[in-house]
Amino acid sequence: MIFIADVVVHLKPVVNDPQGLVVRDGLRRLGFADVHGVRVGKHIQVELDAGDEQGARAAVESMCDRLLRNPVIEDYRIDAVRAVAEAAAAS
Amino acid sequence: MIFIADVVVHLKPVVNDPQGLVVRDGLRRLGFADVHGVRVGKHIQVELDAGDEQGARAAVESMCDRLLRNPVIEDYRIDAVRAVAEAAAAS
């Protein structure tokens, strides 16, 4: 079965996120005065074959541990793992 | 009230995603042979003041239209808008 997993990787809260600051300032300059803060991270969509959802999730967890995030500076979470009909959404 | 919104910005499906290709190949080389495809996008967390959830969502939508995504090559979706107790999670 084919699954798509959404992985979110963010800098740890203690690590400075200059990009977030720039986006925040940009938004404020555009008139969005109510923005308190912005953090910019990565959203990684992985499409994979797996027996079932548990299997897919376990595989993606291991991908995160090995490659998708750098544990020194980043946290991650797996947002969703869903089966897709058949063919690919991501290619 | 303070809200946190999660915005996901991805290259449009028809647009070439070199980063996704490298991550896919990297995962395969690490032994994850079942990976069909990877797409890498941005996950942007915006913390803002708003009257209610609808207001927050509308503001974030307008931020996406004006700054957060590049309409030429990117799509976006707002994944979640949730109220936070008081003080900030994102800074």
Added chain:
Amino acid sequence: MSVISAGAAPPTDAALAEVALSRAEYEAAARLLGREPNHVELGILGALWSEHCSYKTSKPLLRALPTTGAAVLQGPGENAGAVDVGDGFACVFKIESHNHPSAIEPYQGAATGVGGILRDIFTMGARPVALLDSLRFGPLEEPRQRHLFEGVVAGIGGYGNCIGVPTVGGELYFDESYRENCIVNAMCVGVVPSERLTRASARGPGNAVLLVGADTGRDGIHGASFASVQFDDSSEERRPAVQVGNPFLEKCLMEACLELAGDPRIVAMQDLGAAGLCGSAAELAHRGGVGVEIDVARVARREQGMTPYEVMLSESQERMLVVVRPQDVDAVQQVFERWDLHSDVVGRVVAEQRFVVRDGGAAVCDLPLDVLVDGVPQRTAPGPRPERAMTLEHRMWASPWPMEETLLRLLRSPNLGSRRAVFRTYDHQVGDATVVRPGGDAAVVRIPGSVRGLAMCTDGNARYTSLAPRRGAAIAVCEAARNVVATGARPVALTNCLNFGNPEVNDVYWDLHDAIAGIADACTALGVPVVSGNVSLYNESERSRIAPTVVIGMVGVIDDVARHCAAAFASEGDEIAVAGPLAGRLDASELQRLGFGVNAKVAPDLDLDLERRVQSFVGEAIAAGLLHSAHDLAEGGLGVAAAECAIWSGLGLRAEIAELTHPPDGERAPFEAAGILFGEGQSRFLISYAREALVQLQDLAARHSVPLRALGTVGGSRITFSGVLDVSLEAARDAYEEALQPSA
């Protein structure tokens, strides 16, 4: 013996507009074919008959350019030009525009422009050693223009830095005329031992055609026709035409191709650019006097459900065609595999000069190559040469501001101030060969494995060209040559990019005509041939049209790179002088633009013989070791040039110009100091030298009949023109460095 049966009814106007063909062109095509083209053929014809691919307007005009010379190894007609630069090395270079894509998506548009010009160089077997850019936007104070500017700069850096080719120079202007159509030209310079120079002409019927690199997606379909129509408000809908570049993939492609360059197993190499597989395969076959057959079913896709038409016209980046003998296919594919590059045999060379496309079995396109590549009816002048309104000599002399303020304003002007904010974001040193870095006149890059160096620059003042297309274009060539000469190099050849509006408009056509004539004038006078170039037309929108913009990319050779000359002053106590004539007028100057808005009427004068003599004088003076610095006088004139030499060196200067403002010989009426300091008279250099060299310099100047005016001396921490202007070096530097900063 076409296998295609006649097409159905003639296409509608809408269908023709879709492929950017006129009814007359369509009818010409049908006549040449003896039948109606089918849908796929129509699209392919539209792409190859576009201005971008066929040069239907400019080709007859470009014949006026001198393209030959003793050093020329390859003139226009190949992917890039090549000249012999000594020690057995060829220098391969070309400039190309990516204006339209950059206007829509500045980062990716500029990045893929760099990717494209790099491929043109390594396709010829040359290792790219340098990149340069030439950029023009609307006024920087406008947020949209800053967005475009920053995006384009980031895109150029993003691609060049990642692939590891240094971006060593370029130019940057801001002017109202580019508000709706920015200019993004990129130049690449490569080096190759001459015997490894590779050509892109297919030979040998039966040879295999390999497609290497990225998978093919629906990127930029109609890109070629897209660059050949002007923008209207529906351009927004063509947006998927924007491509995302992959410099990493191109790096691998480059290394693999360079590994194969000069290898006898490689019959020909050709990059994929405008009109994708179609354009490249057709050119490859046409150059070789053979035909080609492509099977789209064998093309690796990134997306599903692509039609043959889409596959053939896709402008997906980072792809190459390689022609090899059948028995060598495996070995060549292995080289690509080593670099993790995918390659497929997608077709073969055939004897008959036809362009055949199959989709698995049946042919979906079968056209005679000469119709496809050469059949487009060439365009002629839309009308007779227009009467140009005679402009009265304007003679503007004065500045609206006191001299100190005038200098600081000029230094702070985005057109004149420091470009450090740009070039510090470009890796300009990778390759361990950048001897003169960006920031001065031309950059100097040494040739690896040789003591020789290459000086290179891009130049072109469109204000002059819009006032006087012919003289302005000649000035662009002279200025580029001057920049190269100032480093101690001998100009050897140039490339050019002609950025104009819609050539179907009579004035635009004649501007283009005259500008080409001006390039030819200067090339002939200076003895520098044109070896490559690019034409970008339709740079206009419903509301505005760009000024005629001629960008010259000049390359020169220094025999011993250790003996190059700097632009910055060298030491306290040196004397300074202007080599060349006096300036006086401020017309068409940056000061006129800043102080009085755009009301220029007259472009600077140009005396090509004097220009040649002044350049020879400076060249010989440097070769004889007489100069400690040389800097050409360009926008902002003597005052700005002197301030630059001072800022770059950290050494001030003290000059006397009273004698210039009131010439004793009464050679002209007394000049205003502003005219002397900030007028943009041509054919001039600011030089510095040890006092002892003066006599020899005077001799040399006399021999070349070049005026030489001593001005004063280098030293101290102020920029002083006695009695006229006196500012601290620090104030000047601050103004200069502020020029491109956002005004907070």
Added chain:
Amino acid sequence: MRFGIAVFPGTWSDRDCAHAVELSGNEAVMLWHKDRDLRGADCVMLPGGFSYGDYLRAGAVARFAPLMEAVVEFTEGGGLAWGICNGFQVLCEAHLLPGALTRNASLQFRCEPSWLRVETDSCAFTASCRVGDVLQIPVSHGEGRYVADEATLDELERDERVVFRYVTPAGLAVGAATPNGSMRDIAGIVNPAHNVLGMMPHPERACEPLLGSADGMRLITSVARSLRRDGALAASTR
């Protein structure tokens, strides 16, 4: 001495490193990322570039190359590894060095001269320098902001593992002289055994006065001399 120079897809300082090594009178051999063979190198250089495009994170993919297995083994046996720019990023990703290199604080690529103060001469790479020496060596990177947690930073300082700091030409660490916003102005560090160096600036671009500085040559000479001395020691005790 023989310097092995790693080549990953996307590496671009490999040829510059080879040029500099040869200029110093030593031998350079290229090490292909798919091989596990270090070809008898006395010191392995991991050069600058954008390995695998630096997509995802700089150095993240290169770290898994077969060649890196050999490098890890080599350094565990005391061999010298020298990561420059992208090489530093690879070494951090491989956890041969602590911390991480993140996007420059300016969010822009920076190519410009920088001045490095030698903070320790207790490693082979600076053995011929003196503490306090200021070297002019250019930087060229978009992701060179060194970050680590406070405990790690303290440990690095305590164990004399900060090798270079960005300073003014006069040798002062003032923060503003740091081109990328690195914590504590750190430009280069070594591992606990002092045989693995990572640095962001490019010494191979500063080996000839013609190119603006020859200070980088002192580092190559340091390595070669240390290797020769150790080799001589090893030979005399054999």
